[in-house]
Amino acid sequence: MPIVPAPGGHIHAIRSGRKVWGTDDPPVLLVPDAWQSIPITIEFPDFAKDVAYGFNQWTTTVPPSTGMYGMSIVKILPQTTWLPDIVLGTVPSSLINYVDWRVVLNWTKQPSWARMSPVVSPIIPGIETDLRGGSGLIEISGCFRRMIHVELSGTNIVLSRKQSTRGMNENPSPGWAPGNATHYPSGQPREGWTYGVQQEGAFSYFIDKRAGNNSWRGGSNGASMVDPTDYSSMWSGTLLVKPGRQNTSI
Amino acid sequence: MAVFRGSFPGAPNIAASFTEPNQTGDIRDIDAPRNAPAKNPVMHLDKVAFHSSFYLYEVAIDQVVTITHPAISGGSAGWEGYERSGSKILVWEVFGRVQQTNHAMLAHGLGYAPLVMVSFDDAMIVAGTIVQNETAGTRFVSVGADSTYIYLSECGYSSDLDLPAANRNYRVLVFRTPAPSPALPMASGAPDGSFQIGRGMIDSAKHYLRRDSSLSPLDMDIGRTVDTEGGGARVVTGGNVQTDQFYTGSFGGSPFIPVTV
Numbered sequence: 309m310p311i312v313p314a315p316g317g318h319i320h321a322i323r324s325g326r327k328v329w330g331t332d333d334p335p336v337l338l339v340p341d342a343w344q345s346i347p348i349t350i351e352f353p354d355f356a357k358d359v360a361y362g363f364n365q366w367t368t369t370v371p372p373s374t375g376m377y378g379m380s381i382v383k384i385l386p387q388t389t390w391l392p393d394i395v396l397g398t399v400p401s402s403l404i405n406y407v408d409w410r411v412v413l414n415w416t417k418q419p420s421w422a423r424m425s426p427v428v429s430p431i432i433p434g435i436e437t438d439l440r441g442g443s444g445l446i447e448i449s450g451c452f453r454r455m456i457h458v459e460l461s462g463t464n465i466v467l468s469r470k471q472s473t474r475g476m477n478e479n480p481s482p483g484w485a486p487g488n489a490t491h492y493p494s495g496q497p498r499e500g501w502t503y504g505v506q507q508e509g510a511f512s513y514f515i516d517k518r519a520g521n522n523s524w525r526g527g528s529n530g531a532s533m534v535d536p537t538d539y540s541s542m543w544s545g546t547l548l549v550k551p552g553r554q555n556t557s558i
Numbered sequence: 559m560a561v562f563r564g565s566f567p568g569a570p571n572i573a574a575s576f577t578e579p580n581q582t583g584d585i586r587d588i589d590a591p592r593n594a595p596a597k598n599p600v601m602h603l604d605k606v607a608f609h610s611s612f613y614l615y616e617v618a619i620d621q622v623v624t625i626t627h628p629a630i631s632g633g634s635a636g637w638e639g640y641e642r643s644g645s646k647i648l649v650w651e652v653f654g655r656v657q658q659t660n661h662a663m664l665a666h667g668l669g670y671a672p673l674v675m676v677s678f679d680d681a682m683i684v685a686g687t688i689v690q691n692e693t694a695g696t697r698f699v700s701v702g703a704d705s706t707y708i709y710l711s712e713c714g715y716s717s718d719l720d721l722p723a724a725n726r727n728y729r730v731l732v733f734r735t736p737a738p739s740p741a742l743p744m745a746s747g748a749p750d751g752s753f754q755i756g757r758g759m760i761d762s763a764k765h766y767l768r769r770d771s772s773l774s775p776l777d778m779d780i781g782r783t784v785d786t787e788g789g790g791a792r793v794v795t796g797g798n799v800q801t802d803q804f805y806t807g808s809f810g811g812s813p814f815i816p817v818t819v
């Protein structure tokens with residue numbers, strides 16, 4: 309049987325000149341006695357948001373008319389957030405330095421639509437998904453991404469979560485009102501878009517529109533400023549943990 | 559020095575290749591301190607190259623599969639306000655649309671959900687690997703398996719332009735979960751040079767994922783492979799970097815093991 313000694317005190321398993329494995333280049337080993345399935349719930353919180361408000365007015369002479377129009381839109385503020393780590397369990401040995409991570413997930417709460425489209429995911433519900441290196445991009449929209457990462461910290465199995473949004477400088481028509489002012493110094497309503505917290509951010513969801521007098525931001529006929537969105541998200545399922553060892557040589 | 563031992567009188571079903579922690583005791587005694595890696599391999603993982611109770615990535619299928627990713631039509635949507643004559647006076651416009659599609663890459667025939675790795679463009683696929691990144695849009699994929707199929711899931715988005723359809727070649731590695739055969743001895747060989755170890759757990763006729771000291775198109779990542787910053791994403795596997803159009807971070811990837819089969 310071609311289990312042969314090799315230089316350096318190693319052993320090679322050889323077949324027809326092909327090295328099947330060797331102690332100098334050992335196979336990546338998984339330890340079935342340490343395999344486990346951990347129920348998992350992955351939550352992402354809603355984003356910090358404000359409301360962008362667009363206002364414009366017109367005057368015509370033939371026929372004579374005036375009019376006003378207001379529109380409110382949820383704006384997701386620029387942010388990148390590592391959420392608190394969660395310890396999911398442990399592995400039985402500190403010598404475990406490699407884990408084959410797989411996950412079976414169902415999207416139990418999807419976030420609101422963003423930028424006229426649903427948030428999508430490359431994860432197929434209910435199917436074992438490969439997490440290379442323990443990582444996966446889990447949610448994708450036109451203005452944000454969410455990811456997960458699992459790894460060993462000592463013998464602890466730790467789940468990390470991160471989400472980030474785009475720091476866009478939207479250019480809606482007829483442009484941002486200088487100084488974020490809703491009115492001129494004279495007291496007349498001012499045309500343009502205004503923001504709640506900061507100008508930067510991604511327009512994500514239409515709230516309301518109003519036509520007619522007093523339809524400026526905060527006016528008696530203003531479009532609703534109530535944010536109907538909820539970008540929080542929840543996934544539930546099972547983390548498949550297959551610990552093992554990768555040795556450079558033994 | 560590495561040793562190969564098995565068929566201990568007190569543990570006939572154990573075969574292992576390992577480095578002795580010491581030379582105390584009889585080599586045929588499973589309880590001898592020198593055989594501790596064979597008796598309790600989990601506590602001596604750094605000394606074990608093979609153990610009959612361990613799982614090796616035994617290749618069941620190594621196949622290139624071509625997937626045609628469908629086009630994603632472009633366009634715009636939004637909200638507009640009009641004045642009396644019909645002129646737009648308030649406009650919020652968003653370009654593009656999203657699309658999600660699942661592909662059954664191949665039927666593996668194993669009857670259980672196997673471990674699987676898929677590579678694209680000499681990089682292992684992560685959940686979120688980018689396979690198309692153009693001005694018109696971006697397409698992300700992930701790999702999954704059930705008891706029948708290996709799947710490739712994709713989601714992507716277009717812009718005011720159509721994201722065109724794209725053909726991509728994927729190398730699919732499906733790994734069998736072997737079980738020891740009671741009909742086989744712990745180790746045996748044949749005149750033609752074939753052999754088996756651990757009642758078939760290692761079979762010279764098969765291929766196993768193992769370290770490759772030279773550069774390899776296959777890699778096993780042993781750390782984080784994905785990052786998000788600025789509303790975009792970056793994927794780094796085996797040193798290969800993919801970044802979508804919105805990513806603003808500086809993630810450089812993690813260590814990896816070049817492997818071969």
